[in-house]
Amino acid sequence: TGHSFFHLIIGRSRRMQEAIDEVLSEEAFDIVQTEFTPMGCFSLTTDAVKILDAHNVEHDNHRRMSEHAKSLTRRLYYRREARRLIGEETEACRRHDAVFVTSAQDQSLFDALAPDVPKFIVPNGVDTDYFAPAPPASEPASLVFTGMMAYLPNHDGMLYFLDEIFPLVRREVPAARVYIVGSRPPAELLRRASDSVVITGYVEDVRPFVARASVYVVPLRMGSGTRLKILEALAMKRPVVTTSIGCEGLAVSHGESALVAEEPLAFARQVIDLLHDDELRKKLTRAGYDLVREQYDWSVVHRRVEEAYEEIRKRAFLQRIGRAHRGCRESQMAEHSS
Template sequence: FKKFNMKRPKFFLSGDGGYNKEIEEALRKSVKENHFDAVIAEYSMAGQYLEANQDIFPPDTLTVISVHECYTKAFELRAAKGEDISNAQIKELHDYEFTMYNAVDRILSLTREDSEILINYEPGLRKKVRIVPHGVDTEFYYPPVDKSLDENSKRMLYLGNFEHYPNVDAARNFIDHCWNHILQEVPDAKFYAIGFHPPHELLDLRSDNIIVMEGGDNENVRQLYWKSDVFVAPIELGTGFRGKILESMACGLPVVATPLATFGIDPSHGNDMFVADDYDTFARYVIRLLKDAELRKTIADNGLKLVKKFDHIYASEKLAQVFSEGKQDRL
């Protein structure tokens, strides 16, 4: 990467090519002035600072990168869908990404599927990768107490940070491939695509029935879940764990999702949620749920049972095990 005079490929994550020296200096200062049992880089883009500053960590400090998605895999998926990404770019990204992972003591993967993706690219990572799924705060996210079975807002919800392109792509997938079919069967249905910084390609699709708007704080998000009838996750790009699916299930929403969206959740199709790998089927499941209150309740109730297994207390226990094991290895 010397040709770019930087420590990462020019398109690493955001494409700006930057490496923030202020972040690096703050990290070095903090490690010099404090002792840490572990230093975790949350998201791979933060992992570059661990890889570039390996010399500052004492032998008893565990270095960890929490990998929310494998960028190499994500770029391959985007290229396969027609985006202008060359094989040379993907190779350069792969080489840097896995150099970074090899430089730390542990890799946290959010799902079993994602851990397998990493190990398939780099078998030597098997000894480092540990699966620690995201948890959901079931004390905050819970079903509304005053929502009756007779209520039917006919609102479908998709929630995501639209600065992350797979979320834009997911909303477009639903509008482009499912919406007309649903509207023919349920003319008063409404689709809400909510998230930070929605781009013009979504804003331009707004209508009386398609609402695209900025997201809000956790309380605002919880209210959105409560006011909706179905959560849709038509995700085709990216990898990783979809915490918003767990939040929606915890709030009593039935879910229709693509297989990719369910990584790490392992739902029972037709019981905990509906899973569809083509959009005609996806739309039919949404229509069934919009028209059948009893079915919505059944799927939602089963989803609530599943989501209890992902309470954040269990995720924190798994993370503590990783720290304990890693510290023993470094002694």
């Protein structure tokens, strides 16, 4: 096949295309918004303004997956997917009048694919009323990570944490315990469960687990877009230790609103320091909470979406006026020459 398996699994459905065609033929819309680039493979026969909300840059995500693949077969597979996704994401961008991205990093990656399609940065957000500040941790030496664990970047990150970082933490903090919270953990991760490694599987509500912990860890080595989990942790006033990929695209600053570390020893050191230093935890959580309230609360993001919609509609209107004028001039020139 000439398509990536990623797109074949998610998109390329004849029944979906028929359903889209039916809806667009029955009703006129001002804006049609497509969620995620794999859905951008569908044709949109409409005069509405078409917006692609990208969420992630999948070709870059798969490139990163290839770098940490555990076998040559997987490494080659992810490289192949990345190459094919470049073409598919380029096509998806060009089918739309504008693209929403979650960060400047993603904007630059999509600009390289489709420079003529306008991009608008619309960050991910968090409901700061729902993810409200929690009281002090009920388990002072506990850590937490939340996410859909069948997703490769999540379980890869936690396997890396358990194998290379957590043992270093436990040397200095023997009572340390980590909660890995999220649905469909793979067998390779489940085998590592113990008294100090709690793997919950699916839970109705992640907030009690975040509230229980002293530190939120985000040891990701791959991924794309921006991580909602960090915004949720900061909104609940939990200090975060993350890799640079984990906080990519978010306006967090090392030493101010989070701690950022790449290597296992440095990551473990940051976790240990937070477990021992109450003042450092308070400093980070104050700054992190202020950050999400000012930049990432859904009310703030909503205003940015409305502003982007208005700007895109104005651009589309002016482009149509321009095309109409050019059409008139061409008709007049044709009549004059005849």
